[in-house]
Amino acid sequence: MNKLLSLIKENDADTLPASDEQIARAELALGLTFSPEYRSYLQSMGVVSFGANETFGLGVKDTSFLNIVSALSDFRSFANFPHSLIPISDIGDGHYYMYDNANREVVTIAVPDMGIKFVSDNLESFLINLLFRE
Secondary structure, three states: OHHHHHHHHHHOOEEOOOOHHHHHHHHHHHOOOOOHHHHHHHHHOOOEEEOOEEOOEOOOOOOOOOEHHHHHHHHOOOOOOOOOEEEEEEEEOOEEEEEEOOOOEEEEEEOOOOEEEEEEOOHHHHHHHHHHOO
16 A cells, blocks of 8 residues: 555545554444455555545544445445445445455445446555546
């Protein structure tokens, strides 16, 4: 995540890194063990806001719409929502970028029909492109 962290600093993007306690609570609440890649994102950035783009994560209030635990309680109310998906960003019109924690890849999902498409197998590269269009 070094290149992403460098771009965040260069561009003065806002982050709220998550504590180890917040991460452990989220894993327990969600019934997941975060991949090393996703855990690194949470510890280093938590959530990121730059321009019109913002990412889901931890480090924000539990009631924030950007909090993955809060957001996933809504997503998991849909029938057949995959348990391993974690929201990254809202694309609009019921489409979301999600991190597939089981397969360690980024996908898009359409809610409520659950159409899923592969986007990237590298979270850092994906976030760089999403936030900074590089």
